[in-house]
Amino acid sequence: MITRALGSHGLTTSAIGLGCMGMSQDYGPADDAESVRTIQRAIDLGVTLIDTSMSYGAGHNEELVGRGIAGRREQAVLATKFGIWREKQGDPPSLNARPDRIRRFCEDSLSRLGTDYIDLYYLHRVDPTVPVEESVGVMAELVAEGKVRYLGLSESSPEELARAAAAAPISTIQYEWSLFWRELEDDVVPLARRLGIGIVGFSPLGRGYLTGTLRLEELGAHDDRLPDQRFQGDALTRNNASLAELTKLSEELDITPGQLALAWLLAQGEDVAAIPGTRSPARLAENATAADVSLSAEALERLDSVASRSAWAGDRFSYAVPRTSRT
Template structure:
């Protein structure tokens, strides 16, 4: 049996929040990536905590609240061992149903109370605005979130998928502890704007999909291997010429990972961790078998030479295709190749 991986911790923001360097994203346990086994998902969350993972990430939108209930059951009796993060603002009325964004200040206390109830906790450690509501100035949304901190229902505030200007405006209302966004070796656009803005402000970086929606695990992932209800069918990077180009890069990454005696997933995660001590990725998995592999990435220290070789075999602009996007989500920022 694998044992707990050290006591290493990273700070998110400047307000006092610290967490293990690798977190656990729970979205795939309730939506988007095909069917998942609820009991295995609960066991996976519990095993992650056993291994030392502290940051557990969910949202009111995942499974229309079902994911928060699942996380709450998994963490029963272990609340004090974790940094519990959830989000509001993407609204789904039923699991698998259409999503909309709503961040009206008058609704935020109700969102928070509902999440607290589903999670069966009395406070949320890190509460994110999941997406910007174009109908609501971000200052009004953050102001309502700040009132939750004053009330003791939330400890720290975060935002997700914001641009640098929006992040700066949010921070001017209340300190922001973390910004969450897609970032991995095959999606690096945030390095141009969000990452430097966050660092100027002292905001922690929480990359989601750090394994490229599963592609960077080294699996031969393509849409032909996905179940019909898997949302990755909508990802342009997994189709046609884009997929062929990306597979060629992944082959080179596999070879380098073998030379370094790590897995492709560990190579991808350790690359992200090497980008700064303010980075805490949240890879998702629905199976206990993947957890140890992801957690051990926190113990891998890539040398400057290793990073240079990795940049040679998988340069930023060699990856092909835009990332997956949905109507209520932020528009991607670069054209397909």
């Protein structure tokens, strides 16, 4: 597994990480035992970046991750988040990043994870009622206390990111980024690079769509992907045509569509890592192997021709206030 240096403060992770959200919410029922095995297998494969949040399953996901890394803590780069709050599983989310709550959020996450430090602590979403400088100020205190090693933001606006970076050392930002969703390339990516901040792409497989194996008709009634405009009507018809071209190119390269999508994201820069989510050890192994795929300039040019940014249609769905919308 190749590694990536994210930011200018010393954080190094595997280029391919593991997003754990779907083990606890949004993507239908999951088997906890299989999820734990997947986390353990990730570490076996050199996938060090394990990504969770206090909001995923209202703490359930952090507990799962804690079980998965038990006895192997030093082999993981453990990332978790605060700022999106759920009282219990199934509750709608709300935002809470008040300075008087952050330390308790961190302590609760440490307890659920079974560790005394967090490698990468994200502000999951900026709380509109709290200046971002106040939130990251408390986060920096947690670093000074040894509870946290590095800081990140998720889905903040460019203006919020700049203010946060002026107030505290920010190592990474996390945004949805894939062939299927590229809006952050206009403003966030250039700003992050000017500030020396690494970029972690979540949903790099388009919420499973870019694997070519997602069957929308089989999704459960509460699956988070159902409200997504990209999977509906004319947008889906257009996207299916682009996916067919992506699949054709992947076959020519003798890799899977998912591996091609992940290799494309990693090719966007040495400051980029990806955290595809999966609950399957087999799918995990396929994703991890994508780090070994080196796309030639010709392959990247062809990919941009058959599955360019303008080839995809529809706005994304997010349960939190979205940073931007596709016009």
